[in-house]
Amino acid sequence: MSLKAPQESRQESRQESWRAWARGLTICAGAALMILMLDSAIHALLAQTPFGGPRPNAEPQVGGIVGWLLSKQSEFYREMSATIRAAKSDGSAVWTLLAISFAYGIFHAAGPGHGKAVISSYLVANQETARRGILLSFASALMQSLVAVVIVGICAWLLNATAKTMCGAEKAIEIVSYALIAAFGARLVWTKGGGFIRALQAPRPVPAMALAAAAHHDHAGHGHDHHDHDHSHAHAQGHAHAHAHLAHPDHEHRHDDHGHDHGHVHDEHCGHSHGPAPSELAGPGGWQRGFGAIFAVGIRPCSGAILVLVFALAQGLFWAGIAATFVMGLGTAITVATIAVIAVSAKDLAQRLSGTKEGDGALFMRGVEFGAAGLVLLLGAGLLFGYLAAERVTCF
């Protein structure tokens, strides 16, 4: 360093300070993100169930349209018991029940404590595609409905256990779910942490080189620095982008078959980090992890579904309750999938925006992924810890 020309070293130090700033920003933003998520976790802790009913999910509130959604949700839920009662004498009321359940599912959004937060964070952390996000959302919602039906089916229908016993089973499952989310998050942090650290250590080109590199790799969707270019050129860039994205799933697949060299090819549109390419982490391991996410999230049933099922059982219409539960799950899946797709698109956008500088862009994205992985871990740990702290909640 000391041997370098003064100008070069000044440039270097400017680069260095920019890097430090970017790192600081990443960390700060990551921390802010985590605080936001922790906030929801804390709400989950605050919202405990009196009378030992099923534990509610988090109780955060937002104003505006969401405020209206809240009241709708409440209305739908209240109508369910009356509709089930009506179905005893009038079979057509079952259709009303299904319609209400579907609407309730959509409004209620994520049944499992933080299902959508966990799934969205996982998708962001693991470089998943929107399509996988949708699949994961539907699979976890289906599993969640199944678990609710199985719990009530075994505890209430087969064993005629009391609500207190059933609540105990629910709590045990809840601990397992939170522990799984935490373990799952820990694993993500482990893999993503590696990528992040490698991205931090990766030698980044000095500005002049970065420019050259950007020009060179324009086809791969970089070089957004050139905003003063004419319109048609910008358009061409957009086109290149679409192409890069379409190629994405293909890459994952091919990488699986052929190994190393494809990872390198992929590197090109990941901003020249010499860390692992996303495809290395989202390949087959991605699916395995995907199942991990489905399981960790889907194993915790929705409190509302349990109440509806027990009520339907008591009315001698267990089957109607089961149908309602699955339809509710379908509605939930639609909302979770929508949120998941938004999260993935947001990340893609962030990736595009940060693609301006090769090294820092990669660092930034690895940082975001690392942050999202950390979020899954924190969510799981927070829920788990909160649960343990709230052990005194008594059940029936």
Add this chain to the structure above:
Amino acid sequence: MNIAMRRLLGLLWLAGVVALGANTAQAHPHVWITATSELIYAPDGALTGVRHAWTFDDMFSTYALQGIETKTKGVYSREELGPLAQTNVESLKEFGFFTFARADGKKEKFQEPTDYYLEYKDAALTLHFLLPLKAPVKPKELAVEVFDPAFFIDFKFAEKNPVKLVGAPAACQMKFQRPNDGTANAQKLGEQNFLNGENSSFGMMFANKITVECP
């Protein structure tokens, strides 16, 4: 700076989306209670406690009764519901019995409930219990609020005779205030409250407030 700004915006958007994903719409009650309350006064004019009668909604009543064996199907005696009533009041302790009293602005604490029992009538369970104050108070202005800060339970007082004063000095005047329309309030509510962790302010809007002024 341009790049930095764009990055920041991108990240903020991402954060917003994820946070919104975590925060959307779950605050709606799962349990509805129709309540009536009595404020119990001692002969010397001091308030000694609050007696509640809380009727649960159809769905929760059914849920709570799941698996409880009775001699006659569909008929639950007070004895058969005894253990359930005990679990109820024990569970309620953690939530401060959803009853928050202030005597001349000072917070008052309650003892363990006494006289508690469950009653099953018209497909609904009603929990009766007396909540004695730690120490009787004789304030000029008394305020008792009944609500669930987390809004898991929606407390609604009965249309007829929601609140009664029992043995209060004749000069005391009682006012009862129902919560405003929840929908309007939920819409007014800003995100700020939650970021501050003050989610109690949300449930507050659904509070039922009893005030008693004694000269």
